[in-house]
Amino acid sequence: MYFCNLNLHQENTKIVMIEQNLQQAVADALKRLYGMEVAPATVVLQATKKEFAGDYTVVVFPYVKQARKSPEQLANELGAAVKEAVAEVADYNVIKGFLNFVVDDSYWVRFVTAEATDANYGLKQAQPDESPVVVEYSSPNTNKPLHLGHIRNNLLGWSVSELLAANGANVKKVNLVNDRGIHICKSMLAWLRFGNGETPESSGMKGDHLVGKYYVEFDKHYKEEIHELTAKGMDEEEAKKQAPLMVEAQQMLKRWEEGDKEIRDLWSKMNGWVYAGFDETYRKMGVGFDKVYYESNTYLLGKELVQKGLDMGVLFRKEDGSVWCDLTADGLDQKLLLRKDGTSVYMTQDLGTALLRHNDFGAERLIYVVGNEQDYHFKVLKLILGKLGFDWADKVYHLSYGMVELPNGKMKSREGTVVDADDLIAEMEVTAEEMCRDHGKNDDMSPEQLKELYHMLALGALKYFILKVDPTKNMLFNPAESIDFNGNTGPFIQYTHARIHSIVRKAAEQGVDPAQELSAPIELTDKERAVVKCLHDLPSTVASAAANYSPAMVANYAFDLAKSFNSFYQDTPILRENDPVLRLFRVKLCALVALSLKNTMHILGIEVPERM
RNA sequence: GGUUCCGUAGCUCAGCUGGAUAGAGCAACUGCCUUCUAAGCAGUAGGUCCUGCGUUCGAAUCGCAGCGGAAUCACCA
Numbered sequence: 133m134y135f136c137n138l139n140l141h142q143e144n145t146k147i148v149m150i151e152q153n154l155q156q157a158v159a160d161a162l163k164r165l166y167g168m169e170v171a172p173a174t175v176v177l178q179a180t181k182k183e184f185a186g187d188y189t190v191v192v193f194p195y196v197k198q199a200r201k202s203p204e205q206l207a208n209e210l211g212a213a214v215k216e217a218v219a220e221v222a223d224y225n226v227i228k229g230f231l232n233f234v235v236d237d238s239y240w241v242r243f244v245t246a247e248a249t250d251a252n253y254g255l256k257q258a259q260p261d262e263s264p265v266v267v268e269y270s271s272p273n274t275n276k277p278l279h280l281g282h283i284r285n286n287l288l289g290w291s292v293s294e295l296l297a298a299n300g301a302n303v304k305k306v307n308l309v310n311d312r313g314i315h316i317c318k319s320m321l322a323w324l325r326f327g328n329g330e331t332p333e334s335s336g337m338k339g340d341h342l343v344g345k346y347y348v349e350f351d352k353h354y355k356e357e358i359h360e361l362t363a364k365g366m367d368e369e370e371a372k373k374q375a376p377l378m379v380e381a382q383q384m385l386k387r388w389e390e391g392d393k394e395i396r397d398l399w400s401k402m403n404g405w406v407y408a409g410f411d412e413t414y415r416k417m418g419v420g421f422d423k424v425y426y427e428s429n430t431y432l433l434g435k436e437l438v439q440k441g442l443d444m445g446v447l448f449r450k451e452d453g454s455v456w457c458d459l460t461a462d463g464l465d466q467k468l469l470l471r472k473d474g475t476s477v478y479m480t481q482d483l484g485t486a487l488l489r490h491n492d493f494g495a496e497r498l499i500y501v502v503g504n505e506q507d508y509h510f511k512v513l514k515l516i517l518g519k520l521g522f523d524w525a526d527k528v529y530h531l532s533y534g535m536v537e538l539p540n541g542k543m544k545s546r547e548g549t550v551v552d553a554d555d556l557i558a559e560m561e562v563t564a565e566e567m568c569r570d571h572g573k574n575d576d577m578s579p580e581q582l583k584e585l586y587h588m589l590a591l592g593a594l595k596y597f598i599l600k601v602d603p604t605k606n607m608l609f610n611p612a613e614s615i616d617f618n619g620n621t622g623p624f625i626q627y628t629h630a631r632i633h634s635i636v637r638k639a640a641e642q643g644v645d646p647a648q649e650l651s652a653p654i655e656l657t658d659k660e661r662a663v664v665k666c667l668h669d670l671p672s673t674v675a676s677a678a679a680n681y682s683p684a685m686v687a688n689y690a691f692d693l694a695k696s697f698n699s700f701y702q703d704t705p706i707l708r709e710n711d712p713v714l715r716l717f718r719v720k721l722c723a724l725v726a727l728s729l730k731n732t733m734h735i736l737g738i739e740v741p742e743r744m
Numbered sequence: 745g746g747u748u749c750c751g752u753a754g755c756u757c758a759g760c761u762g763g764a765u766a767g768a769g770c771a772a773c774u775g776c777c778u779u780c781u782a783a784g785c786a787g788u789a790g791g792u793c794c795u796g797c798g799u800u801c802g803a804a805u806c807g808c809a810g811c812g813g814a815a816u817c818a819c820c821a
Contacts, residue, residue: 176761176762176763178763181764181765183764183765184764189763189764191763191764193763193801193802196801197801203801227764228764229763229764229801229802230763230764273821275821310821313820313821314820314821315820315821452819454819463746463747464747464817465817468818468819470819471819472819473819475819477818477819477820477821478820478821481821503815504748504749504814504815504816505815505816506815506816506821507747507748507749507815507816508747508748508815508816508817509816509821511748532749534749534750534814534815535814535815537814542814567783568783570783571781571783573781573783589783600757600758601756601757601758602757602758604749604750605749605750605757606749606750606814606815607756607757608755608756608757610755610756613755613756613769613770616769616770617783618769618770618783618784619768619769619770619783620756620757620758620768620769620770621769621783623783624769624783624784626783627781627783627784628783628784630781630783631780631781631783631784634780634781635780635781638780639780676760677760679760680760682760684757684758685758685760688757688758688759688768691758691768691769692768695768698784698785699784699785699786701780701784701785702776702782702784702785702786703785703786705779705780706780707780708779708780743781744781744783
C-alpha cells in the first residue's frame with residue numbers, strides 16, 4: 133500500500149534521536165557502575181541552560197544516595213561512561229550535580245541533512261485502520277450567530293484534531309448541532325409574533341443573525357412581561373414561569389416534540405437560514421467536520437436510554453412524573469432527565485448522542501471540546517453512562533477550556549457586549565489590508581492574490597492569538613492586541629516563513645537545492661546550532677502537546693523557532709556565503725525551518741504565505 | 745454555603761511529570777536598513793512567582809491553611 137512504502141522510506145532516512153540514546157546510556161552506566169536498576173525513560177534529561185556549556189543536562193541528584201557518591205563524583209563517573217558509550221557525545225562537564233553533555237556537530241548536521249527534504253517533518257502519518265478518536269466541537273445552538281466564545285471552541289476543536297492526527301491518531305471531527313429545545317422555540321415564537329414575515333432575502337441579513345435578532349426580541353418582550361407581573365405583586369420566580377411568552381414557548385416545544393406539522397415546518401425554515409449562515413462562518417474560519425449530528429435526530433435515543441435506566445432501576449420517577457438520577461452517593465445531587473411533561477433536557481440528549489457516536493465509530497476516545505462552565509455536566513454525564521452499564525463511559529473525555537473575557541468584563545449577549553464572529557473576522561481583514569498597504573511589499577500581486585493574503589494574515593493573527601494561550605485557562609481577548617502583527621503573533625511567524633521562502637526561491641535560481649548532498653564536514657556557529665536544536669525538538673513537542681491536548685504548546689514552539697531563525701538570519705550570510713558547503717547547509721537549514729513552521733502552523737489551522 | 749479552577753514584570757502570557765541566576769511579547773527607553781523581506785535584530789529597564797506553614801539535597805511547580813478572583817450546583821443549554 134502506498135502509505136506503507138512511504139513510511140518505510142521515511143524510517144530509513146530518519147536518524148535515531150539522541151535523547152533516548154543518552155537516557156539509555158545513563159541507565160546502563162548506573163547499572164554497570166553501581167548495580168542500580170533505573171528505567172531509561174525516568175532519567176531526567178533537559179536542555180542545558182544557555183549560560184552553561186553543553187546541549188543536554190542530566191540531573192544526578194536522584195541517584196547520589198543509592199550510589200553512595202558525592203553529586204560531583206557521580207556526575208563525573210557517569211559522564212565518562214556515557215561519553216565512551218555514545219558516539220555523538222563530544223564532551224561533558226559537571227557543575228554541582230548537573231552533568232552537561234556536548235553533542236558533536238556532526239550529529240546536528242546529519243539530522244538536518246536527513247530531514248531537510250521531508251515535507252512531513254514533525255507530523256506522524258495517521259493510521260487509518262486504528263480505532264478512531266472522535267472530537268466533537270463547535271456544537272452551536274441554532275438560535276443565535278457565532279461569537280467570540282464559539283471562535284475559541286472552533287479553533288481549539290479543529291486544532292486539537294489536527295494535533296492528534298499529527299501524532300498519528302485516526303481523528304474524526306464531528307459537530308452536534310443543538311437544533312431543538314426551548315431556545316429555538318423562543319426565536320420561532322418571537323419571529324411569528326413580531327417578524328412580519330421577514331426573511332434573510334427580504335432583510336439582506338445573514339440567516340443566523342436574523343434568527344438571533346428574534347431571540348433577543350423574545351428576551352426583550354419576556355422581560356417586559358415579567359416586569360408587568362411583578363408590578364402587580366407577583367413573586368419574581370413565579371413571574372418568570374407564568375409570563376405568557378414563556379408559557380407559549382413551552383407549549384411550542386411540546387408541540388414540536390409531538391411532531392406538529394406547522395411547528396416543524398417553521399422550525400425547518402428558520403434552522404435552514406441558520407445553517408446557511410453557519411456554513412459561511414465555518415468556511416471563513418477554515419473549520420469543518422467529518423460528520424454532523426443533529427439533536428433533533430438523536431434526542432429520542434436519549435429518551436429510550438432513560439426508559440432503559442428506569443427498567444434497570446438506576447433511575448427513578450417522581451410523583452409528578454419527572455425522571456431523575458440519584459447521584460448523592462457520588463457526592464452530587466439528583467439530576468433531572470425528563471421533565472414532568474415528558475420533554476427531554478440537555479442531559480437526556482447528550483446520553484443519546486454519546487451512545488450513537490460510540491456505535492457509529494467504535495471510538496477509542498470520545499473527546500468533547502466544551503467550555504469549563506460545563507465541567508459539572510460532563511462529570512454527571514460520565515457517571516450516568518456508567519450507571520446505565522456502558523463500559524466505555526471512561527472513554528469520554530471533556531476537553532474543558534476556559535472562558536474568553538473582554539477588557540471590560542464578560543460577554544453578555546443581553547448587554548450587547550458580544551463580539552460577533554463574522555464582524556471580528558471582517559475587521560481583522562481590514563486591518564490586515566491596511567498593514568500590507570503600509571508595507572507596500574506586494575504591490576505587484578493581483579487583487580485575488582491580495583484578498584487571499586489579507587484573509588490568511590487576518591486569520592493567522594486571530595487564530596494564533598487565541599491558540600497560543602493554554603486551553604484550560606481563561607483568557608483575555610484584547611481587540612487591540614489581537615490585531616497586532618509584531619512580536620509573539622501569527623503574522624510574525626507567517627512573515628518569517630515568507631522571508632525564508634524568498635531565500636529558498638533565490639537559492640533555486642542560483643542552482644542551490646536543499647536536496648543536494650554536503651561534500652564536506654562543517655562546523656556550526658552558535659546561532660546555527662540554536663536553530664538546529666530547536667528544529668530537533670519538534671517531534672517531541674508535538675507528542676507532548678498531543679498528550680496535553682494543547683495547541684498552545686505548538687504555538688509557542690513555532691514562535692521560538694521563528695525567533696531563533698530570525699536571530700540566525702540577522703547576522704549569518706546565507707546566499708552571500710562564499711563557501712559552497714556552508715551555503716548549501718544553510719539553505720538546507722532554511723528549508724527545514726520553513727517546513728517546520730508550515731507544519732506547526734498547519735496544526736493550528738493557520739496557513740503561511742510564500743510572500744508578504 | 746458545597747464543589748471545581750485560577751493567582752508569575754505595568755499589561756497579556758510561557759515555565760511539561762519538582763532541578764542551576766524565573767522567561768517571552770506588548771508598552772517605555774537605546775542602537776541597527778547602500779547588503780538574502782526592518783512585519784526584523786541587538787540592548788537597557790522592569791519580580792515578595794498572592795500570603796504563611798510544611799514535605800526534601802532542591803519548590804513558581806507537591807501538601808495544608810488563609811486572602812483574592814472565576815465557574816458551577818436549574819423542570820436553561
